Amino acid sequence: MRRTLGVNTWVWASPLDDDALLRIAKRARGIGYELLELPVESPGDWSPTLAAERLGVLGMGARVVGAMGAGRDLLDDALCASTQAYLRHCVDVATSVGSPTVAGPFTARTGRVWRMNAAERSAAVARLREALRPVAAYAADRGVMLAIEPLNRYETSLINTVEQALDALEPLLDGNGVGLALDAYHLNIEERSPASAIRAAGRHLAVVQVCGNDRGPAGPDHTDWDAFFDALDDAGYSGALTLESFTGDNDTIATAASIWRPLAESQDELASITYDFLTDLQLRRSGTP
Numbered sequence: 001m002r003r004t005l006g007v008n009t010w011v012w013a014s015p016l017d018d019d020a021l022l023r024i025a026k027r028a029r030g031i032g033y034e035l036l037e038l039p040v041e042s043p044g045d046w047s048p049t050l051a052a053e054r055l056g057v058l059g060m061g062a063r064v065v066g067a068m069g070a071g072r073d074l075l076d077d078a079l080c081a082s083t084q085a086y087l088r089h090c091v092d093v094a095t096s097v098g099s100p101t102v103a104g105p106f107t108a109r110t111g112r113v114w115r116m117n118a119a120e121r122s123a124a125v126a127r128l129r130e131a132l133r134p135v136a137a138y139a140a141d142r143g144v145m146l147a148i149e150p151l152n153r154y155e156t157s158l159i160n161t162v163e164q165a166l167d168a169l170e171p172l173l174d175g176n177g178v179g180l181a182l183d184a185y186h187l188n189i190e191e192r193s194p195a196s197a198i199r200a201a202g203r204h205l206a207v208v209q210v211c212g213n214d215r216g217p218a219g220p221d222h223t224d225w226d227a228f229f230d231a232l233d234d235a236g237y238s239g240a241l242t243l244e245s246f247t248g249d250n251d252t253i254a255t256a257a258s259i260w261r262p263l264a265e266s267q268d269e270l271a272s273i274t275y276d277f278l279t280d281l282q283l284r285r286s287g288t289p
Helices: 018-031 048-058 080-097 118-141 162-172 184-190 194-204 225-235 251-257 267-286
Strands: 005-008 035-040 061-066 101-104 145-148 178-183 205-210 241-243
Touching: 005 061, 005 267, 018 035, 018 048, 018 267, 035 080, 048 061, 048 080, 061 080, 080 101, 080 118, 101 178, 101 205, 118 145, 118 162, 145 205, 162 178, 162 194, 178 184, 178 194, 184 194, 184 205, 194 205, 194 225, 205 225, 225 267, 241 267
Parallel strands: 005 035, 005 241, 035 061, 061 101, 101 145, 145 178, 178 205, 205 241
Antiparallel strands: none
C-alpha cells in the first residue's frame, strides 16, 4: 500500500503566514511531498482561501492541525468556551482547505502537567468528554473529524497512551466526529510497543505523524519502521503519513518542542531524508523495484 506523504510547515516556520505558506509549499513539492500539514496557531495568521488556491496549483492536499498553547484548555472552566470556539474555527479552516481532519492534543494546555488520583482522573475525563461533545458534533456536521493526539508524559498528564485515549474518548468514537492522531515521537516514549498501540487504535486511527525517535529525520533512527508499517496495514490505515518536526529558529516553538540543537544539517535535509526514506520503504514493501 502506498500512502501519501506530507510534511508540516513547522519543519520550516512558526508562525505560518501567507508568504511563508507559498514558499514552504513550493519547497515541499519540490522535494516530492504531495500534502502540506497546516497549523492554525492563531486565527487569521494565514488565509485558508489563498492556501487552497496555492496548494491546488501545486497539486497538493492539505491537512489541518491545531495548537493547544497558552490560553487554550478544555479542562479549565475559564478557558473552555474560548478553546471550543478556537476548535470550531479550526474545523471551518479544514472545510475551506479540504482537510478531512483537524488533529491535535485537544485536552489541556500543552505543557500543563499535574498529579491525579483515580477519582480525579475520572472527573477530568468526564469534563473532557463534555467539552469535546459539542465541538465534535460541529465537526461531524461538516464532514470533518477531530483527531485527538496522545502526548508524552512531559507535555500532558491526561492522555499519554492509546489505551488512555480509547478509554477517555470511547463515547465520542464511531461516527461521532472524533478519532485518534498518533505521532511516532510520542509512541516511542510512552508505548511499550508502538506497533501494538497502532493496532489497538485500529479503525479509530485518523491521522499518523512521523519523524525519527529524536524528532529528526525518519530513517536514520532506531524506530522499527517495518514493524510500524506492518501495524498500519493491520489497523487498516490507508491515510497520509505526515512529517512533523520543528524549526529551532523560533523561540516559542523551540521551547515548546524542546528543540535545543539542530536535528539535521538543515530543515530541507530533514524533510528530504524523511521523504526519500519513506518513499524507498514503501516501494520495497510493495515489491516495486
